[in-house]
Amino acid sequence: MTAKLAAMILMVCFWSCAATPAQQRDGQRDFDFGIGLWKTHLRRLVKPLSGSTTWVDYEGTSRVTKVLDGRASLVELKVRGPAGTLEGLSLRLYNPQSRQWSLNYANIASGVLTVPAIGEFKNGRGEFYNQDTLNGRSILVRFIISDITPTSVRYEQSYSDDGGKSWEVNWIAVDTRLKE
Numbered sequence: 001m002t003a004k005l006a007a008m009i010l011m012v013c014f015w016s017c018a019a020t021p022a023q024q025r026d027g028q029r030d031f032d033f034g035i036g037l038w039k040t041h042l043r044r045l046v047k048p049l050s051g052s053t054t055w056v057d058y059e060g061t062s063r064v065t066k067v068l069d070g071r072a073s074l075v076e077l078k079v080r081g082p083a084g085t086l087e088g089l090s091l092r093l094y095n096p097q098s099r100q101w102s103l104n105y106a107n108i109a110s111g112v113l114t115v116p117a118i119g120e121f122k123n124g125r126g127e128f129y130n131q132d133t134l135n136g137r138s139i140l141v142r143f144i145i146s147d148i149t150p151t152s153v154r155y156e157q158s159y160s161d162d163g164g165k166s167w168e169v170n171w172i173a174v175d176t177r178l179k180e
Contacts, residue, residue, distance in 0.1 A: 027099050027101070030101065032066065037063050038177055040061055042057070045168070048159050048170040059080065061078055090105045117129055125148075
């Protein structure tokens, strides 16, 4: 673990732990907005952190299911585009002690879970962070959930290879609710 990531984790913990019990809120229902079937438009940067500006587009669906009385949710992503098919699974788990969520993603093509992104929602916006590797280099990953309405939501992933000083967006998904 890098010193910058450790500092970032400590900062998140400090702010989470520094709040008085009256200030803390139960975020267990933060992902309830997403339960159901969604049309997904996904844009992915082909070669992140390379200077490339080539994006590919995908269309498909995301199905979100609430499990364990809302303390977890399961997302099934299936999208297709000119660059091929992407299928993924995300397990979102709520930790009642930290009042934070872990986002655990697996690309079905590799069958491997990524390092979980940890974070929470504040003022209608979710921010989640983790450390990963890209082309053998350590990077930071930021995942933002925003523009949440009853019928749409935006997901954005960014990478940083300079310890979080700058971020490059590499994944944008806009979901629109479908009737079941």
